[in-house]
Amino acid sequence: MGGGELEARILADSTLDSRDSVDSKDSKYLADSTDSTLKFEKSKSRRDSAISTNSQDLVDSPNAHNFIDSTDSTNAIDSTLNPQDSYIVFLDSDDYLESFALEHIYKIVSKNKVDFVACSSYNCHNESIPNATKSKTTHINLPDIYINRPIKTLSILRDFPTFKPQNMAWLYTHNVEFLRSHNLRFTPKVYHEDDLFGRYAFALSSRIFITNTPLYNYRINRPNSIMNTHSLTRKKHSLNSYFLIINRFLDLADLLKCVNCKSDEICNECDLRKGFLIYSAREFIIYFLKLLQTIGYKNDLEFSKNDIKKLLPYMESRRRFCVYFPRIYGFPKMLKMKFKKINNNHS
Template sequence: MNKPSISFIIPYYKVELPLLARAITSILRLGQKADWEVWVINDGTPGHEAEDYLGSLDDPRIHYHVQPNLGLGGARNTGMEMAQKEYIQFLDADDFLFQKAFSQILDVLGEKHPDLLSFEFKKVYHTGLWDTNVPAWQTVFQGSGTDFMLKHNLHGCAWGYVFKKSVLDGLRFTSGIYHEDEEFTPLLFLKARHVIITNLPAYAYFQRQYSIIHHPDRKIIKKRYSDLQHIILCLTDKGRQMEGNAAIALNRRIDMLRMSMVYTLLGDSPDTAFLLETLGNMKRTGLYPLTPRFYSFPYTIVRWCTFKPSCAVVLSNMFRLFQLRHAGHAS
């Protein structure tokens, strides 16, 4: 079994130093399981705190690069350009890797040499570093990325898998938008001929109260849904240029993204006016109502329950009422 070669790319933007140190430490704890390097991409964070910390480690495998703020996608693009190893793994600066599980990931990379290996994650809520119980390895799927997408849903997050740099073939993130992973991930899967999906939880996903996904600001919510709609339309254009199973697989993913967009909109909308405006924008571009397909039971339920805007309004009001009650119980 060969030792895998892997570049860890950590975009860094105004994250507390102890969290960045936690992410780095989780990589250092992997020891000699892989031939690895780290690229910390400072995406416009002022000061020298991170640079001083990384310099104090005195490890030639850890690299630090400073650039103007280009957003998460732009920072990852820079990291991919600089990566020198066979595989790439994204790691957000406030997250970390579970040592035992990721060590098994590295073993499978060295043995099977897949183009892409996808794994599970666990949400974490405090700033400590610890390991987690590792279940028995289970290969949920093995085959091409296209075949996987024909029948299964994707975890869109780009940190949820490790992949060969050679598979990219020019693929990059769109800079300056939210939800950039939702465009990048399906296109990468379609390029991967040998994909392994496992149930192993190898990634610790730190939950922030005011992350972009959970931020209550109306302008941020509006940009999120505008960007997501733009991504779906871009994927739709790319799907028209494809043929055969690749086109079918991407169209399935597009429909699932539309369903996810409508469903999350019910809970994220700050008021009825916002909900109706966003649904109206989706309708004008052909994204709403949802396509009458039978991908899964949840898809069918969401499609029927939101077929008319009036039904979506009722559901959204119920969501907001539940959130208010939950907040009241929590206080």
């Protein structure tokens, strides 16, 4: 694409609500109803950029995605960016980007060769509240020295061993070659696939850039959203997803080795990355057990009690009783919640 235009083509698995995503007089929308495609063209961009969408070989997921391909290597600002470098933005079909997001990301990757760009905050829309304005939510709590500059991932893992980012796929812009070199893909047909994908990408990354400009807009409590469904079927799917993610984190941690690792031990760098993945697995074990105590073991779940026993070494001792008797473990809390609800109704 020539003419100095910046184009973003967003493929979504459902129709996107773009009511606030563009407010520029130079912007226009072309909606394609046949493939639920939204095409945004912003004219008068200062650089040539091409954004394509033919990347189904990269991700096995219906999620939307954008490529940012830098093709102008003549400008001085692009001196550190290889013309073959491409960056991908993952977009959930419920959400949307700010109108300036792609241009903002382009300026960063034009000056900094990084594995991904992360947003330290995002905008949140609670659609259960009529006429509610969007609120800013902090996603990465790190000192200012880590923000708005390229930083080594290992320095974060070394200084903050319990670093716990959220929504890492949606809020991050990944270098495509980095993803391909590590064969990073979304796991299909599971919930929270963004956490598994994003955290593993973070563990493998070397150099990142964290911007404090919120670019992503989350829409929560959206009517008919699957995340608002509390059916037994959805809970069982969530349990199966948690179980898969926990084991995938642990498997990846076991396999993590680089050229500097010896045959019988791993190097300090890989030890930090491994620790991050194990910490992520422990976090999801808590989510898993909280949900397990609400429904207990079912015949059609994709795991058994014996499978969960293998995770005991990664659990706090006070939570292990839940593995053997999940419904009994959760009964006192259930009573407490019911009494609290009754008291609130009478007050």
